[in-house]
Amino acid sequence: MAIVLGPNRYGKAETRLVRVVRDGDTHTLADLNVSVALSGDLAATHLTGDNAGVLPTDTMKNTVYAFAKEHGVAEPEEFGLLLARHFVTTQPQVSAARVALESYGWSRLGPHSFRRDGACTRTATVTVTANAAQVVSGVSGLVLLNTTASEFHGFPRDRYTTLPETTDRILATAVDARWRHRSADAGWAASFAGAVEAMTTAFVRTYSHSLQQTLFSMGSRVLETRPEIAEIRLALPNKHHYLVDLSPFGLANDNEVFIAGDRPYGLIEGTVTRDDVPPADAEWYR
Incomplete structure (x- = not known):
């Protein structure tokens, strides 16, 4: 050997x-x-x-x-x-x-x-x-939250599943995104601002049935609005918010008072790309 x-x-x-x-x-x-x-x-x-x-x-x-x-x-x-x-x-x-x-x-x-x-x-x-030269721009710690317009149900269940299905939940995340440019010559400031705006707009406008769906919507809007970007990778932690049980105090909690969970958390990752751009090294976003 x-x-x-x-x-x-x-x-x-x-x-x-x-x-x-x-x-x-x-x-x-x-x-x-x-x-x-x-x-x-x-x-x-x-x-x-x-x-x-x-x-x-x-x-x-x-x-x-x-x-x-x-x-x-x-x-x-x-x-x-x-x-x-x-x-x-x-x-x-x-x-x-x-x-x-x-x-x-x-x-x-x-x-x-x-x-x-x-x-x-x-x-x-x-x-x-x-x-060659390759430029990957990005943003980390972009915290976004919707207080409604988010559901999660219809998922498989086994003997260890305790999560209840919901048709109205808080959806919160801290976006970590990296996007690869088609060339090493772009209007960097405008491109960055436009990509962040596109992700934010998609998050706001998407009625979410899953954070995966929201991820694809955010990535798609970036590629639709920013032609200089070849592909984008997003990592979206699911910042869970749990309803507080107020019944011991004789109070109802109609989706109003929450515990903001720290960890563990769900982590959704995915790459959205164009079908007409050459593939890049799998490590391009690191």
Whole structure:
């Protein structure tokens, strides 16, 4: 039996970057968490400890900060592409660079005052090789809730099933979505805003018989309204809300008072894609 080295990569994870653009008295703020991972001809360092091809991860961190100064930070996708292309083109032993970014929003309160937005986090993952570039945008922690217009019934039952069927329930989730662009050239800000708007609109307008149905409706609306997006993967935790038994207090509870459950929770995942786009690596959304 032979023992061989399998796929591998290495990099600098979670470089925290805040970039301030000082345009007179009015400032602009970008707040990113940047992770870089490189892969390629790196077997020697694993097998013999030869580090001749190992660009230090500290160098990757420094590159993030230097690029923020030299090139600025506009959209996370654009910044990620700059970084990934730099590592592939300047390091001959590197065949692929993956840059994952989290972008934290801030609301302007004045020319140089801001308030951190806590509703959700914008994400982007850029992968560059010598011949191609792939951009995956996304959002995490987008919390949505409908107080009605949701049912769940008609499911199979066995000896362990205790869940009652319902024709009126709260439907709540914290959307984690990733969408792959057709090309590495898009209007990133408008595309992101449009995708989030499409998902939100579909959630609001869909009368849900299952969270799976809602997932497909959300993904479909993104593809229908955003032609630059090839496919989208959604992960929707079912944030359960349970009716509180108020009968010990002589009170009725007509779908008004709930316990917001924490865990365990249902997790619904799925990919919605176009039938006319080339398939991507199964790991494209990670």
